[in-house]
Amino acid sequence: xxxxxxxxxxxxxxxxxxxxxxxxxxxxxxxxxxxxxxxxxxxxxxxxxxxxxxxxxxxxxxxxxxxxxxxxxxxxxxxxxxxxxxxxxxxxxxxxxxxxxxxxxxxxxxxxxxxxxxxxxxxxxxxxxxxxxxxxxxxxxxxxxxxxxxxxxxxxxxxxxxxxxxxxxxxxxxxxxxxxxxxxxxxxxxxxxxxxxxxxxxxxxxxxxxxxxxxxxxxxxxxxxxxxxxxxxxxxxxxxxxxxxxxxxxxxxxxxxxxxxxxxxxxxxxxxxxxxxxxxxxxxxxxxxxxxxxxxxxxxxxxxxxxxxxxxxxxxxxxxxxxxxxxxxxxxxxxxxxxxxxxxxxxxxxxxxxxxxxxxxxxxxxxxxxxxxxxxxxxxxxxxxxxxxxxxxxxxxxxxxxxxxxxxxxxxxxxxxxxxxxxxxxxxxxxxxxxxxxxxxxxxxxx
Numbered sequence: 001x002x003x004x005x006x007x008x009x010x011x012x013x014x015x016x017x018x019x020x021x022x023x024x025x026x027x028x029x030x031x032x033x034x035x036x037x038x039x040x041x042x043x044x045x046x047x048x049x050x051x052x053x054x055x056x057x058x059x060x061x062x063x064x065x066x067x068x069x070x071x072x073x074x075x076x077x078x079x080x081x082x083x084x085x086x087x088x089x090x091x092x093x094x095x096x097x098x099x100x101x102x103x104x105x106x107x108x109x110x111x112x113x114x115x116x117x118x119x120x121x122x123x124x125x126x127x128x129x130x131x132x133x134x135x136x137x138x139x140x141x142x143x144x145x146x147x148x149x150x151x152x153x154x155x156x157x158x159x160x161x162x163x164x165x166x167x168x169x170x171x172x173x174x175x176x177x178x179x180x181x182x183x184x185x186x187x188x189x190x191x192x193x194x195x196x197x198x199x200x201x202x203x204x205x206x207x208x209x210x211x212x213x214x215x216x217x218x219x220x221x222x223x224x225x226x227x228x229x230x231x232x233x234x235x236x237x238x239x240x241x242x243x244x245x246x247x248x249x250x251x252x253x254x255x256x257x258x259x260x261x262x263x264x265x266x267x268x269x270x271x272x273x274x275x276x277x278x279x280x281x282x283x284x285x286x287x288x289x290x291x292x293x294x295x296x297x298x299x300x301x302x303x304x305x306x307x308x309x310x311x312x313x314x315x316x317x318x319x320x321x322x323x324x325x326x327x328x329x330x331x332x333x334x335x336x337x338x339x340x341x342x343x344x345x346x347x348x349x350x351x352x353x354x355x356x357x358x359x360x361x362x363x364x365x366x367x368x369x370x371x372x373x374x375x376x377x378x379x380x381x382x383x384x385x386x387x388x389x390x391x392x393x394x395x396x397x398x399x400x401x402x403x404x405x406x407x408x409x410x411x412x413x414x415x416x417x418x419x420x421x422x423x424x425x426x427x428x429x430x431x432x433x434x435x436x437x438x439x440x441x442x443x444x445x446x447x
Contacts, residue, residue, distance in 0.1 A: 004053055004054075005049040005053055010041070011038075011168075019171065019175075020172055024169065027165060028165060032157060033144055035135075035164060036142055039135045039139035039142075039164075042132060043139040043140065046190075047187070050186070051190055055268070065122045065333075066122065066125075067118050067122045067124070067269065067272050068260075070271065071128035072260070073260065074093045076256075076274035080275060081114050085110075088111040089111065089130050090112065095131075095163075096166070097166045108169070109173075116319055119182060119319060119323065120319070120332055121336045127185070129186055129187050130185070134164055142157060173316065177320065180323070180324075192267070203259075203263075203266070209288055210285060210286075211285070211288045215284065258285065260282070261282045261285050338363065339364060343359050343360065346359055347359060
């Protein structure tokens with residue numbers, strides 16, 4: 001497999017040192033001047049290699065879901081993450097992690113919580129390269145030979161290098177996701193709209209084709225053609241953020257949503273938005289390329305995706321186990337896609353979040369029933385005839401679904417229930433928990 005241009009490969013290539021927990025002390029002794037050189041090498045390598053490696057359009061014979069988190073929406077991501085999770089350097093305004101002495105694998109797992117539900121569904125997630133953001137000023141403007149003589153620069157250099165080092169244990173724990181291409185640290189300066197959304201001909205040409213469907217909830221009909229004349233002026237001087245519909249609970253710039261949608265479409269990525277109101281607006285955008293043009297609308301476009309919100313129940317290790325098993329990953333993707341279609345078909349305009357949750361839960365229960373009807377679980381239906389066996393089964397199944405290593409948790413459950421179960425029943429319980437069904441169980445746990 002070809003080596004990708006990632007933060008880890010650039011670090012290891014530049015320093016000729018493997019990045020792992022045991023080498024963090026070695027990296028801590030690297031002189032400041034070498035870190036400045038590395039910062040500039042990092043920027044040069046990303047500029048040269050990233051686009052050709054990560055912006056290639058997947059072949060039609062092998063479609064993939066590649067989700068895009070717009071870098072310019074830092075405030076919105078911060079607000080969305082704060083509503084459900086603890087702050088994370090992976091999304092939001094603060095890209096500087098806590099001191100590396102306190103970062104454990106479990107803490108990195110929590111940092112990934114806002115993206116876990118997306119990693120259950122998508123082949124790749126493209127988000128701002130927060131690692132580089134910590135030292136971008138050093139890479140761009142610090143002179144290696146004279147930075148100590150400028151009284152305004154040393155603090156910047158030392159702060160950037162400290163944050164760079166603090167990122168190293170996070171990269172180590174995310175290595176499998178980064179190397180596989182599941183997590184893509186994307187240089188923000190490579191977005192088509194960078195730096196000011198006003199001078200790139202690509203954005204301008206695509207914007208001319210941009211149209212918007214009328215808002216079905218609006219009392220006045222929205223013009224089907226976007227106002228091109230004032231678009232770039234609004235981007236440079238955005239108006240006060242306002243909801244696009246009366247029941248929206250967040251204020252935002254419509255121009256930012258349009259720009260994020262355009263950036264994603266130009267890069268052939270699928271945009272994700274921080275709020276339902278923003279995703280509703282994006283869902284009405286499309287390109288008009290003539291009478292035969294197909295509407296192109298966003299897909300999987302809110303920070304919640306489906307109503308998956310409690311992803312802290314899935315640890316980093318469990319998430320990787322699900323992804324590396326291609327059959328399980330494909331099953332989860334199919335289940336989530338089917339759930340989304342089910343919601344779109346059955347949810348009306350007034351459906352509450354609780355109603356959507358219930359729909360998703362019902363759908364996934366039905367999917368699991370398909371497995372159970374063809375498995376040896378029929379004996380569970382007879383458990384009520386014997387109270388002792390019923391209690392033992394409940395204990396066994398309960399332990400088996402604990403957030404432990406699956407074989408270990410099943411072993412604990414069977415040990416507890418052993419006095420009540422025959423060997424055939426014990427084997428049936430083990431057969432029940434194949435990887436695909438455990439993955440479906442995880443989906444249910446997130447609702």
